[in-house]
Amino acid sequence: MNKSIPKRPFMKEWHVTGFTVFLLLFIAVVLSAQATQVGQDFSMEQFADLWIKMANPDWSYLPRVLTPLAQTVQMAIVGTLIGGIAAIPFAFLAASNIVRNAFVRGIIRFVMNLIRSIPQMLLAALFVAVVGIGTLSGVLALAVFSFGMMFKLLYEAIETVDQGPIEAMRAAGGKRSQVIVFAVIPQVLNQYLSFFLYTLEINVRASAVLGYLGAGGIGLYLNTTLDTFRYDQTSVVILAILVVIVLVDALSNKLREALS
């Protein structure tokens, strides 16, 4: 009997794949570091100064940020609502178990993929340029973002529903509208509400910084306090944002747990 263990192939013996990946990553790191000029002087003085000022929040500023803070949440809710409702018909049109025409589905998914690839803040910058400074541009940016996101989550949910009720409806001669209302919607309603809350969480976070571009909400105060070097006020704004985000997340998590 041959006692020697079988030889590993060359590729595995020398870990060719692993080393190649490592080498490529290493080259990418070096190139990126050059492109971003990593290693400029880090002024610890300035950085520490910032944190020291921020560690002494100017609480008298708090009353002034409450209204824009509420506005931030309002923008997120309205934006999510508009986008979430607008996404429903498109999600049904893109689901393969509702619409058989692959061409229609393909077109809708392609356009929605394009919409989803635009970052939220860029949407906000565009809408500020189009409709002007104010909450409306923020709402529109959030609505378009929610539209793309809810669409994707919803059509995937629709495609993975239990096929039984749909087939039963079709076999009994149900029209497509009846199939949707009686076989699909009851199955995806809870998921839809859960996606809605999830999108709302993301939108509250985004909404807090949208104002930096003039799209309404508390972000504007972030901008002005930073520009005027009032970091003690900046920290009040940031703390207020953090509290709201944590509260909304906690509430939304509770509701989503109740839904599932």
Next chain:
Amino acid sequence: MMVQKRSLSSRLKPYAAGVIALIIVIWAFSGIEFKGMKDSAGQILGAIFAGLFNPDWSYVYSGHGEDLISALFETLAIAFLGTIISSFIAVPFAFWAAKTSKKFSVRSTTGKFLLTLIRVFPELVLAIMFIKAVGPGAFAGVLAMGVHSIGMMGKLFSEAIENIDRGPEEAIISAGGNRLDALSWATLPAVLPEFINFTLYRFEIAVRSASILGIVGAGGVGAPLIFALSNRSWSRVGIILIGIILMVTVIDWLSGAIRKHLLK
């Protein structure tokens, strides 16, 4: 046969939820000014779409660094470096925050709280803070991205640690290995594919956020876009938007393909 009647409160519950939701929605709409739209809005929207269809091709490559290609490359570099850095820093945070026993643990609770704090701290503010320290430029963007990503990756990593099979670890300990042996021969090999998967996923998100960091002066393609928007050079806006959409789509597709391959 009598159908058991549901109690009054359980029948009223959906209606109560509906009323509360309606009140919240009305409150939300009350805060938005739906007027105040600029008269020129339609015109500008038309101009942006015209710019998208007649993009400024000369901006794509000019040869001396002030073009779209180099701006997009810088954006990718910020996202890549930021993600790489935080993928390493996130590992100890993940072990800190992982809830590995049923009992309440101070370690995991404090770790989770810290990660939440990092995660909800706005990335743009972080970028502005780093700009104060290193000056405007892509380096500030890398630092902001590197710190901010720890929050999300730490959370995802710690959930991966919580979900692994603990058998191999216990086997090594009971065979006389120490905790370091268990970590390097059982825990890490089990979680590494998940870690790489989440890192790639985070990279997809990082590319999107890196393309807006330029708004505050932290490098990337955001700055030329804001300039073009304020100069109303819509064909320039068009080509930059096309560039960003293309970049994001290609990265999503690439990363998705690698992740599928890894998790097979």
